[in-house]
Amino acid sequence: MQRLAASVMLILAVSMLTFGAMNLLGDPLFNILGPAAADTKPESLAKVAAAKELYYLDRPLPERYVRWLGDMVTGDFGVQFGSTGQPPVSELVKERFPRSLTLLVMAQLLAAMIAIPWALISAARANKPADRISTVNSFLLIAMPNFALAVILKYVFGIKLGWFPLTFKATDPWLTRVYQTFLPALTIALPAAAVYQRLLRTDLITTLQEDFILMARSKGVGRQRVLFKHALRPSLFSFITVFGINTGTLIGGSLIVENIFRIPGLGSAIVEAILREDFPVVLAIVMIITTAFVLVNVLVDAVYTLIDPRVRR
Amino acid sequence: MTSLQTDGRVADGRLLTVEDLRTTFATERGPVCAVDGVSLTLDRGQALGIVGESGSGKTVLSRSIMGLLPSTARREGSIRFGDQDLLGPNAPDMSRLWGREMSMVFQNPMVSLNPVMRIGEQIAEPLRIHLGMSRRDAKATAIRLLRDVRIPEPDRRVDQYPHELSGGMRQRVMIAIALACGPTLLFADEPTTALDVTVQAQILELIAEQRAERNMSVVLVTHDLGVVAGHTDVIAVMYGGRLVEIAPTKVLFSQMRMPYTEALLQSIPRLDQKSHTRLNAIPGRPPDLHDPPRGCAFAPRCAFARDRCREEAPPLATAENPDHKFACWYPVGSPEYHETKERISAGLEIGSTS
Ligand SMILES: Nc1ncnc2c1ncn2[C@@H]1O[C@H](COP(=O)(O)OP(=O)(O)OP(=O)(O)O)[C@@H](O)[C@H]1O
Ligand code: SF4
Ligand SMILES: [Mg+2]
Numbered sequence: 001m002q003r004l005a006a007s008v009m010l011i012l013a014v015s016m017l018t019f020g021a022m023n024l025l026g027d028p029l030f031n032i033l034g035p036a037a038a039d040t041k042p043e044s045l046a047k048v049a050a051a052k053e054l055y056y057l058d059r060p061l062p063e064r065y066v067r068w069l070g071d072m073v074t075g076d077f078g079v080q081f082g083s084t085g086q087p088p089v090s091e092l093v094k095e096r097f098p099r100s101l102t103l104l105v106m107a108q109l110l111a112a113m114i115a116i117p118w119a120l121i122s123a124a125r126a127n128k129p130a131d132r133i134s135t136v137n138s139f140l141l142i143a144m145p146n147f148a149l150a151v152i153l154k155y156v157f158g159i160k161l162g163w164f165p166l167t168f169k170a171t172d173p174w175l176t177r178v179y180q181t182f183l184p185a186l187t188i189a190l191p192a193a194a195v196y197q198r199l200l201r202t203d204l205i206t207t208l209q210e211d212f213i214l215m216a217r218s219k220g221v222g223r224q225r226v227l228f229k230h231a232l233r234p235s236l237f238s239f240i241t242v243f244g245i246n247t248g249t250l251i252g253g254s255l256i257v258e259n260i261f262r263i264p265g266l267g268s269a270i271v272e273a274i275l276r277e278d279f280p281v282v283l284a285i286v287m288i289i290t291t292a293f294v295l296v297n298v299l300v301d302a303v304y305t306l307i308d309p310r311v312r313r
Numbered sequence: 314m315t316s317l318q319t320d321g322r323v324a325d326g327r328l329l330t331v332e333d334l335r336t337t338f339a340t341e342r343g344p345v346c347a348v349d350g351v352s353l354t355l356d357r358g359q360a361l362g363i364v365g366e367s368g369s370g371k372t373v374l375s376r377s378i379m380g381l382l383p384s385t386a387r388r389e390g391s392i393r394f395g396d397q398d399l400l401g402p403n404a405p406d407m408s409r410l411w412g413r414e415m416s417m418v419f420q421n422p423m424v425s426l427n428p429v430m431r432i433g434e435q436i437a438e439p440l441r442i443h444l445g446m447s448r449r450d451a452k453a454t455a456i457r458l459l460r461d462v463r464i465p466e467p468d469r470r471v472d473q474y475p476h477e478l479s480g481g482m483r484q485r486v487m488i489a490i491a492l493a494c495g496p497t498l499l500f501a502d503e504p505t506t507a508l509d510v511t512v513q514a515q516i517l518e519l520i521a522e523q524r525a526e527r528n529m530s531v532v533l534v535t536h537d538l539g540v541v542a543g544h545t546d547v548i549a550v551m552y553g554g555r556l557v558e559i560a561p562t563k564v565l566f567s568q569m570r571m572p573y574t575e576a577l578l579q580s581i582p583r584l585d586q587k588s589h590t591r592l593n594a595i596p597g598r599p600p601d602l603h604d605p606p607r608g609c610a611f612a613p614r615c616a617f618a619r620d621r622c623r624e625e626a627p628p629l630a631t632a633e634n635p636d637h638k639f640a641c642w643y644p645v646g647s648p649e650y651h652e653t654k655e656r657i658s659a660g661l662e663i664g665s666t667s
Contacts, residue, residue, distance in 0.1 A: 211425040216438075218379070220439055
């Protein structure tokens with residue numbers, strides 16, 4: 001409960017910061033519209049009027065904030081003044097966010113699916129040759145720059161073997177797009193899996209030294225069952241913590257990977273918006289990322305209590 | 314009561330024969346011989362006490378018999394359990410014996426139960442693995458076992474987690490787990506040291522009662538001679554990895570021969586002390602197992618040591634009672650012993666360790 005209150009506070013704090021950035025650093029109208037704010041061309045004047053209306057610029061600051069926040073909460077993110085036709089920001093979000101989300105979910109699922117068995121195997125053979133080789137491999141994966149891995153995967157699986165498509169078509173059906181997302185997801189998943197594997201392996205090795213593991217063995221529980229039923233669950237804490245942090249970070253999209261694989265996701269959206277000084281878009285994405293980040297944290301806490309009854313109150 | 318298995322089991326008579334057992338750990342500082350040439354036997358239904366100071370090898374000995382050692386350990390000698398040779402080329406898969414034929418109650422119940430698994434599940438595990446019980450039967454049996462070890466409200470406790478139980482209750486749960494499949498041999502490695510005094514007595518009583526009820530053999534490990542006095546048939550005294558005296562409990566207490574055993578008896582902790590505080594009542598330190606002394610390992614600390622003790626290790630010799638063995642050149646009751654005693658009491662010499 002306390003954590004939940006803290007989460008809400010965090011979201012509010014970030015909203016005040018972003019709102020402050022828009023309203024207090026220079027003229028808000030200029031922040032929103034750019035040079036058009038000072039224009040006297042008829043279409044610019046129309047824009048100014050629209051912006052004043054949308055962002056309640058003729059109201060006092062506190063009221064402006066509350067109304068703006070209310071709009072945010074209800075999914076009304078304003079208008080993309082920087083783009084032609086001035087479509088609502090929510091349209092862009094609706095288009096880009098699912099792509100980043102697909103990429104994120106797939107990448108994290110893949111990473112967990114790789115990391116957990118990998119950690120179990122290497123922890124069971126701690127410091128034996130197989131484990132040492134796996135350590136070298138994981139450090140290689142962690143050290144390799146993301147774009148290099150992307151290029152390698154693209155070349156091997158996309159070009160040489162031709163297993164996966166290299167292009168992303170927004171018009172393709174959902175399932176096809178998931179298939180298209182596999183390689184970029186793997187690019188994110190591999191180094192993440194290596195990190196998770198390291199953490200989980202270390203915790204597993206510590207857990208395996210515990211008395212209750214010896215106790216389990218003395219009951220006649222086989223080695224595999226000891227690993228899965230007794231050692232894994234109490235060893236998940238650092239893994240889940242970092243998994244949560246990574247999830248939060250990836251919600252904004254992985255810029256490099258989205259770029260290399262030409263997936264127009266949230267990551268590229270925010271960069272484009274910054275480049276064309278489209279303030280409302282930037283604000284909306286920042287708010288979405290923050291909220292998601294906080295939600296993920298709440299979720300991680302919930303998972304903690306699921307794993308360990310001692311955390312429950 | 315749980316279903317006791319009978320097939321292929323020793324109904325009566327000799328259950329365990331250990332001969333010249335030697336357990337060596339490979340360490341960075343070289344090999345450590347933590348159990349050195351131990352021989353002993355145990356009959357069905359008998360209770361054996363293993364006593365000795367901290368580091369004397371009690372835990373390693375019991376785990377060597379059970380085969381529950383880290384991979385750095387190597388065992389030599391012979392261990393016969395029923396009609397099975399546990400160390401020979403035809404040694405059985407120990408995980409089939411663990412929990413079923415022999416099980417262990419660990420020293421510290423606070424850390425020996427899985428913190429994230431329900432009590433009932435932990436008791437049910439060996440039942441399901443070894444006896445192939447269904448989930449429901451295993452749970453019903455778990456509740457019955459909890460009742461056997463005198464845990465109140467077993468129907469509720471069975472769904473609880475270890476942290477919801479007191480130390481004494483957890484040790485009872487450990488005993489319930491160990492007893493689940495009705496083993497013939499139970500190891501209890503200092504089962505009460507982590508508990509407070511009143512609970513200690515209850516746990517020992519519980520083990521004794523279950524032993525009688527199940528005709529189970531028990532190996533009770535402790536550093537406190539007082540603990541084993543009332544609960545064992547035979548006592549083995551260990552020092553520096555070796556057996557230095559072994560005798561039926563009554564005989565040991567009436568005719569102990571090793572000065573070390575005598576010193577141990579005199580160092581029984583007072584009741585008002587927390588018994589897991591390490592006893593340093595015997596002056597001096599246990600031998601360095603990396604570099605064991607040539608003669609009697611106790612010589613540097615023994616008031617009765619003479620030149621011979623430092624030169625030549627005493628063999629395990631049989632006393633008047635054929636079941637009583639001890640390893641000492643100048644045992645309690647020998648002329649040399651009396652001579653030293655007189656000198657000490659005359660105050661002519663204070664100790665003879667110089
Ligand atoms: N895994 C191991 N590697 C190396 N040496 C070990 C290992 N386990 C035990 N030893 C050594 O074996 C000796 C006997 O240890 P053990 O634990 O059997 O003593 P103990 O009599 O049970 O003492 P305590 O009363 O403290 O439990 C000790 O000197 C210890 O250092
Ligand atoms: S052999 Fe000597 S040193 Fe060892 S216990 Fe006997 S008297 Fe003491
Ligand atoms: Mg011990």
